[in-house]
Amino acid sequence: MPPEVEGTGAVDPFLPYLATIRSMVDLTPDVKLMGLELDDPAIRDSFDYRPGQFAFLSAFGVGEAPFGLTSVAQRREGLEFAVRRVGTVTSALQELEPGDKVGLRGPFGNHFPLEDYRGKNIIIIGGGIGMAPLRPVINTILDRRADYGDMLIINGARSPQDLAFAPEFDTWAQAPRTRLELTVDRGDEGWTGSVDLVPTVVGKLKPSSQNAVAITCGPPIMIRFTLAGLRELGFADHQIVTTLESKMKCGLGKCARCNVGDKYICQDGPVFSFEQISRFVEQF
Numbered sequence: 001m002p003p004e005v006e007g008t009g010a011v012d013p014f015l016p017y018l019a020t021i022r023s024m025v026d027l028t029p030d031v032k033l034m035g036l037e038l039d040d041p042a043i044r045d046s047f048d049y050r051p052g053q054f055a056f057l058s059a060f061g062v063g064e065a066p067f068g069l070t071s072v073a074q075r076r077e078g079l080e081f082a083v084r085r086v087g088t089v090t091s092a093l094q095e096l097e098p099g100d101k102v103g104l105r106g107p108f109g110n111h112f113p114l115e116d117y118r119g120k121n122i123i124i125i126g127g128g129i130g131m132a133p134l135r136p137v138i139n140t141i142l143d144r145r146a147d148y149g150d151m152l153i154i155n156g157a158r159s160p161q162d163l164a165f166a167p168e169f170d171t172w173a174q175a176p177r178t179r180l181e182l183t184v185d186r187g188d189e190g191w192t193g194s195v196d197l198v199p200t201v202v203g204k205l206k207p208s209s210q211n212a213v214a215i216t217c218g219p220p221i222m223i224r225f226t227l228a229g230l231r232e233l234g235f236a237d238h239q240i241v242t243t244l245e246s247k248m249k250c251g252l253g254k255c256a257r258c259n260v261g262d263k264y265i266c267q268d269g270p271v272f273s274f275e276q277i278s279r280f281v282e283q284f
Helices: 043-047 086-096 136-143 167-176 198-205 220-232
Strands: 017-028 031-038 056-058 063-068 079-085 103-108 120-127 152-158 178-184 213-217 240-243 271-273
Touching: 031 043, 031 213, 043 056, 043 086, 043 198, 056 079, 056 086, 063 086, 063 103, 079 086, 086 152, 120 136, 120 198, 136 152, 152 198, 178 220, 213 220, 220 240
Parallel strands: 120 152, 120 213, 152 178, 213 240
Antiparallel strands: 017 031, 017 103, 031 079, 056 063, 056 103, 240 271
């Protein structure tokens, strides 16, 4: 439950929880992985969330911004968020250090319905910071590996230095019935992997649509061409899922700024199948 307004007993969903930064790890030149611990033990123990949900982080005196939860609740290892430096709030958050305080509101939104994907083959397709909301999907599947079929992970970025979560690549690649394919737009002298756009890699690998679900997140142009490629491979729109968390504003459906068509992303999403999206977003 959100914190109460002091002296009233009323719940204020805009009042954040206090949290302490436990770790700040550089993932790429402009992305840091922030590890948090909620200060109140009771809230910490009851705070539950699922892959795909998001929360708002506050840099006090500056503002707040939404971020997908990149950790897995069942691991009970604290909360993690991938923060990319893109503006005033994210820059302020990146300047903080372990021991500093932040505010946290959430969790909000729906989640990837992994319980519905049991027994299916999973194709994860991520580009750049789009891997952040996909990381908990991957790790949840790895924690319950017997519940799912084969998993193909396609992870792309602009350059080798922009591949987030590189320390986890060996774990992902060595997991049972799991294949990891990395690709970059531009290689360097030390890069020996694929140099191709993500949609091109999808077309080359030709994942089967039989008993499969494709989960994708990344830049809009990548998603557009990836969607076209998956459709050519026989994936129906209900087999392709994404998250629109970047459109979040207040998280509560009060400001009416995250609406797309007749949907509020914070209430009806941020996770949608493309069958759902095609009903209210013409570009799909």
